Amino acid sequence: MEDGEHNDNGGGSGHNVVDIYPLSRYYFSSKxxxxxxxxxxxxxxxxxxxxYAAHGLRTCVEGVLLVLxxxxxxxxxxxxxxxxxxxxxxxxxxxxxxxxxxxxxRPGESDIEGLKRKLSRKLSLDESCVNDEWQVDECIxxxxxxxxxTLPFPxxxxxTHRPKECAKLFLVRLPRNRQFVVPKNLKLLAVPLCxxxxxxxxxxxxxxxxxxxxxxxxxxxxxx
Amino acid sequence: MEDGEHNDNGGGSGHNVVDIYPLSRYYFSSKxxxxxxxxxxxxxxxxxxxxYAAHGLRTCVEGVLLVLxxxxxxxxxxxxxxxxxxxxxxxxxxxxxxxxxxxxxRPGESDIEGLKRKLSRKLSLDESCVNDEWQVDECIxxxxxxxxxTLPFPxxxxxTHRPKECAKLFLVRLPRNRQFVVPKNLKLLAVPLCxxxxxxxxxxxxxxxxxxxxxxxxxxxxxx
Numbered sequence: 437m438e439d440g441e442h443n444d445n446g447g448g449s450g451h452n453v454v455d456i457y458p459l460s461r462y463y464f465s466s467k468x469x470x471x472x473x474x475x476x477x478x479x480x481x482x483x484x485x486x487x488y489a490a491h492g493l494r495t496c497v498e499g500v501l502l503v504l505x506x507x508x509x510x511x512x513x514x515x516x517x518x519x520x521x522x523x524x525x526x527x528x529x530x531x532x533x534x535x536x537x538x539x540x541x542r543p544g545e546s547d548i549e550g551l552k553r554k555l556s557r558k559l560s561l562d563e564s565c566v567n568d569e570w571q572v573d574e575c576i577x578x579x580x581x582x583x584x585x586t587l588p589f590p591x592x593x594x595x596t597h598r599p600k601e602c603a604k605l606f607l608v609r610l611p612r613n614r615q616f617v618v619p620k621n622l623k624l625l626a627v628p629l630c631x632x633x634x635x636x637x638x639x640x641x642x643x644x645x646x647x648x649x650x651x652x653x654x655x656x657x658x659x660x
Numbered sequence: 661m662e663d664g665e666h667n668d669n670g671g672g673s674g675h676n677v678v679d680i681y682p683l684s685r686y687y688f689s690s691k692x693x694x695x696x697x698x699x700x701x702x703x704x705x706x707x708x709x710x711x712y713a714a715h716g717l718r719t720c721v722e723g724v725l726l727v728l729x730x731x732x733x734x735x736x737x738x739x740x741x742x743x744x745x746x747x748x749x750x751x752x753x754x755x756x757x758x759x760x761x762x763x764x765x766r767p768g769e770s771d772i773e774g775l776k777r778k779l780s781r782k783l784s785l786d787e788s789c790v791n792d793e794w795q796v797d798e799c800i801x802x803x804x805x806x807x808x809x810t811l812p813f814p815x816x817x818x819x820t821h822r823p824k825e826c827a828k829l830f831l832v833r834l835p836r837n838r839q840f841v842v843p844k845n846l847k848l849l850a851v852p853l854c855x856x857x858x859x860x861x862x863x864x865x866x867x868x869x870x871x872x873x874x875x876x877x878x879x880x881x882x883x884x
Contacts, residue, residue: 519818519819520818521815522815575676575876576876577872577875578875589854589857590857590872590874590875591854591871591874591875594731594743595743628818629815630815630817633813633815634865641858645872647813647815648801648814648869648873649872649876650815651801651802651803651873652799652800652801652873
């Protein structure tokens with residue numbers, strides 16, 4: 437790819453370049469489990485309804501964190517360097533479903549502050565120290581749920597006057613290296629973009645659409 | 661939806677609000693046909709190969725133009741106002757496939773200038789007058805084709821050293837009203853976001869992913 441391409445993104449925000457670093461730069465350890473709030477989908481819907489009755493529209497903020505990983509669709513042994521590809525960090529719950537690190541805002545909390553708090557809770561040793569730890573960048577996508585039981589959509593569905601839930605995805609820029617401390621009941625996985633793309637069956641509609649949301653960015657892969 | 665939500669998009673570009681106007685604000689007329697370059701998919705691939713041999717990576721620029729339309733999933737008669745929903749302007753070729761207005765850049769041409777030229781060619785009376793007619797905003801997505809025959813992806817597929825084609829989508833902000841002059845061999849249609857979403861079979865992967873790319877924007881619908 438010609439490097440000259442990188443600066444011609446048109447009348448945009450001017451920061452469409454994202455530095456990504458190899459997975460080997462990051463360290464992983466574990467901490468005490470975070471109790472799961474819902475034992476079942478029915479529990480979750482019940483909790484959403486109670487929350488809506490008390491506070492109205494529920495807003496979730498979720499972080500998209502990227503690392504450079506090696507994707508080996510075929511184990512050719514040779515040519516490993518050639519398959520480097522951006523990976524998204526996902527949390528896996530109970531060896532089954534996947535979610536982005538994040539969670540629900542507290543009443544009055546801003547998107548950015550709420551996301552920093554949630555990222556620290558899910559990925560840092562000490563969740564009380566959030567000030568400068570996370571570089572939360574722009575909002576890259578917003579999904580809406582018009583009813584408690586329905587699928588989310590990347591728009592407000594027609595005839596929705598009172599959406600029940602809204603999930604905002606933010607690009608989070610990672611530093612050159614850091615430690616991730618993950619609750620024992622969750623697994624942190626780096627999954628290649630080409631694996632989640634269009635794979636709603638495994639990852640759900642929100643995660644499987646992340647490659648779309650990231651497509652306008654140029655990834656500057658840094659090896660040293 | 662609470663209006664207070666609109667300004668809390670985090671550390672983003674600050675212009676995530678898009679004004680959209682009712683379809684009734686715009687006027688449509690026709691002009692002479694633009695000859696189609698390809699009679700078949702085989703012709704198209706042949707042309708891509710010749711273009712790549714001569715000029716290298718082919719870059720297409722495409723415009724996403726939005727209007728407020730009425731979407732009627734059920735003809736209830738009553739409640740028409742309630743179903744207003746953003747629509748994307750698409751060109752339909754030969755009553756079959758759909759495409760965004762746009763096209764291939766000339767060698768050395770910038771994304772913005774090329775897109776303005778193509779928009780005028782497809783949607784204006786006089787294609788030579790392009791200076792101030794179109795308000796091309798940020799790049800919202802980029803798709804890559806690693807080989808001439810393969811599907812495009814919203815990332816550079818792993819192990820792609822020499823991508824063959826790249827399509828860049830730009831948000832185009834429409835004025836309060838204007839005339840569209842469409843070549844006789846093309847049809848201009850306004851299609852609701854909720855109809856193209858996840859409908860790759862009808863609209864292809866690029867168009868069906870537009871709702872994802874637009875999801876971070878708040879639509880400010882203007883009726884007067």
